[in-house]
Every structure is written in structure tokens, then in C-alpha cells.
Amino acid sequence: MLSDESQILNLLHRYCELQDAADFVAVSELFRHSGYRVQGGASLFGYDEVYALKTRHDQVHEDGTLRTKHVTTNTILEIDPDGRAAATRSYFTVYQGTRSLPLQCVIAGRYHDRFEKVDGAWRFADRLIIGDLQGDLSQHLRDNPLDPKRSD
Amino acid sequence: MLSDERQIVNLIHRYAELQDAADFERVAALFRGAAFRVEGGPSAEGAQAVLALKRAHDRVHPDGSLRTKHVTTNVRIELDEAGRSARACSSFQVFQATDRLPLQCIVAGRYEDRFEKIDGEWQFRDRWIRPDLVGDLSEHTRGDPLGLR
Numbered sequence: 160m161l162s163d164e165s166q167i168l169n170l171l172h173r174y175c176e177l178q179d180a181a182d183f184v185a186v187s188e189l190f191r192h193s194g195y196r197v198q199g200g201a202s203l204f205g206y207d208e209v210y211a212l213k214t215r216h217d218q219v220h221e222d223g224t225l226r227t228k229h230v231t232t233n234t235i236l237e238i239d240p241d242g243r244a245a246a247t248r249s250y251f252t253v254y255q256g257t258r259s260l261p262l263q264c265v266i267a268g269r270y271h272d273r274f275e276k277v278d279g280a281w282r283f284a285d286r287l288i289i290g291d292l293q294g295d296l297s298q299h300l301r302d303n304p305l306d307p308k309r310s311d
Numbered sequence: 312m313l314s315d316e317r318q319i320v321n322l323i324h325r326y327a328e329l330q331d332a333a334d335f336e337r338v339a340a341l342f343r344g345a346a347f348r349v350e351g352g353p354s355a356e357g358a359q360a361v362l363a364l365k366r367a368h369d370r371v372h373p374d375g376s377l378r379t380k381h382v383t384t385n386v387r388i389e390l391d392e393a394g395r396s397a398r399a400c401s402s403f404q405v406f407q408a409t410d411r412l413p414l415q416c417i418v419a420g421r422y423e424d425r426f427e428k429i430d431g432e433w434q435f436r437d438r439w440i441r442p443d444l445v446g447d448l449s450e451h452t453r454g455d456p457l458g459l460r
Contacts, residue, residue: 164317232382233324236317248328250380252406264414267380267406291331292380292406294414 163238166281167245167274175229175251183213192275193283197290199307216304220257227299228254231270245274245281253299260298266305267292316388318433319397319426326438327381327403335365345435350442352456368456372409379451380406383422397426397433405451412450419444 161169170189177186187210195203195212203209220226233250249270256262271287290305313321322341329338339362347361348354353368355361372378385402401422408414420442427436442457 164314230382232384233327235321235324235328236313237321238313248324250327250382252380252382264406264416267382267408267414291376292378292408292414294408 163242163245163276163281164236167236167247168234170274170281170283171231171234171247171249171270171272175231178217178229179225179227181217181219181223181225183210183217186213189283190286191282192277194285194287196285196287197304198287200304212304216300216302218299218301220298225299226255226257227265230254243276244284245276247272247274255299257298260295263294265294265296265299266290268305315390315394315397315428315433319388319399320386322426322433322435323383323386323399323401323422323424327383330369330381331377331379333369333371333375333377335362335369338362338365341435342438343434346437347440348438349440349456351458352440352442368452368454370451370453372450377451378407378409379417382406395428396436397428399424399426407451409450412447415446417446417448417451418442 174186174189187206190209191206193204195209201212203212217225230252231249235248236245238245250267251270252267253265254262255265268291269289271289272283273285274281275284288305293305296303326338326341339358342361343358346354346356347364353364355364369377382404383401386399388397388399390397402419403422404416404419406414407417420440423439423441424435425437426433445457445459
């Protein structure tokens with residue numbers, strides 16, 4: 160049996176694995192019971208809204224992936240004393256290389272997440288994405304939903 | 312209750328979080344009773360000295376942050392048998408983006424840390440910063456603390 164800590168870290172890293180693979184069905188499933196919010200932007204909840212965001216904004220390349228690596232680090236973990244809720248704050252750095260974009264870091268920021276344990280399994284309860292440092296996102300996002308200067 | 316290992320990892324990442332936010336008072340408070348040393352650069356002992364060092368050398372940008380991410384990875388922890396002191400080695404890569412500097416890694420190196428558990432709480436005793444690979448620090452530091460020029 161994995162520790163609560165390992166199960167939560169696995170979930171954090173599972174998001175990256177699925178996102179990089181452009182498996183939006185499975186990514187959105189992670190947020191079936193969860194908020195998914197962008198600081199200064201969208202405030203979504205649940206499978207349908209996350210799936211709509213992903214399919215609208217994330218560019219899928221010729222090999223069927225995003226040509227990215229969502230590297231997630233610096234995770235600070237806190238677990239409630241009753242063991243049924245947890246919160247993490249992590250950093251992400253997204254690397255990308257495509258036919259027209261040399262391998263580079265295209266964005267760095269923070270995930271502020273909350274988790275809950277239901278029927279013995281941890282799941283996302285909320286994700287806040289903070290896109291602090293933005294580079295060349297032209298090959299990753301259409302109509303960048305993380306742009307702090309967006310009007311909507 | 313979090314494990315000793317997780318409490319130490321949280322502390323290592325708390326430094327990065329506070330540093331990137333340019334919250335120098337809280338960064339300095341992590342080093343009350345601890346040394347903060349930079350290989351080839353300045354040293355400080357205790358909160359007041361660390362605060363002075365940060366204020367002298369770290370550039371704060373118009374949004375009130377350093378516009379950096381101190382990405383900290385490869386953490387390796389050794390606990391002493393009594394469970395009251397620990398050592399950790401980790402790697403850091405600092406990314407930065409400003410109005411003048413496109414997003415890039417500006418320095419990469421190692422943290423070599425010592426910790427002590429005091430009244431049930433892990434605290435820094437010593438941090439040695441080894442900036443192995445140095446890039447464009449022009450938007451991060453002031454006053455050439457690494458003696459590069």
C-alpha cells in the first residue's frame with residue numbers, strides 16, 4: 160500500500176503524463192469532481208468544462224502529442240490531521256520541441272492543488288494554475304488562456 | 312503527521328517559494344540560527360544578516376517578485392540515527408523572464424544543506440549554495456555578488 164504522500168504525488172505526475180500525451184479524455188477525468196482554475200482567467204469545474212478547455216486551447220502536433228514535458232517540482236505537501244484532505248503547492252516548467260520550435264522552456268509557473276480521499280482513493284478537488292513566467296507559447300496554446308492580459 | 316523526510320522537503324521548497332515571491336523577511340526567518348553561504352560569494356549568519364544580503368543583491372521587479380522560479384530537484388536526504396539532524400543535497404535551476412529577458416535558465420547549481428529538529432520542528436542550520444553553471448544574471452542580482460566581472 161502506497162503512503163498518502165506517494166499516492167498524491169503519483170496523481171500530480173499522472174496529470175503531466177496524460178497532458179503531454181494529449182490524452183484529454185483521461186486528463187479531464189482527473190477533474191470530474193474538481194475545480195480547474197486559471198489565475199486571472201477561467202474558473203471551471205468537472206469533466207465537460209475541462210475537456211472543452213483542453214480541446215479548444217491545446218495544440219496537438221503531428222505525432223498526436225503536445226510535444227511537451229510538464230516537469231513538476233518543488234511540491235510542498237500538507238495533509239489534514241483526519242487524513243481525508245490534502246493540499247499541495249508545486250512548480251511546473253513546460254519544455255517543448257517541435258519542427259519549428261527548438262527545444263526550450265515555454266512557460267514556468269505554479270499549481271496550487273487540493274485533494275480529497277473518497278472511498279480510499281485520492282482525487283483532485285481543486286487546481287489553480289498560475290502562469291508566472293511565459294515564453295514562446297505559439298506551439299503550445301491557441302488563444303492563450305493563461306495570458307494575464309486576456310479580456311475574457 | 313508528515314514524515315521527517317517530507318517536513319525537510321517542504322522546508323527546502325518553502326525557501327524557493329518565498330525567495331521567488333521576494334518575501335525576504337520570511338526567507339531570512341528560515342535562517343535564524345543558521346548560516347547562508349554562497350561559494351565564491353557572500354556569507355551570512357542569522358536572519359538579520361541574510362535579510363541584508365537579500366536586500367543588497369536580489370533585484371525586485373515591478374510586480375513585486377523576482378520574476379524567477381527556483382526549481383529544486385534531485386533531493387537526497389540523510390537522517391542521523393537520533394532523528395534530530397539531517398543533511399540534504401539538491402540541484403537547483405533558476406528560470407527567469409522579465410520585460411528585457413526572454414524566459415530562460417539563468418543559473419544552475421547545488422544546495423548543500425544541514426537541518427536540526429528543534430522543539431519538534433525542522434530548521435535550517437546551514438545552506439551552502441554552489442552556483443556551478445552561470446548564465447545571464449543581469450536581471451536577478453545586483454552588485455556582482457559572485458565576483459564575475
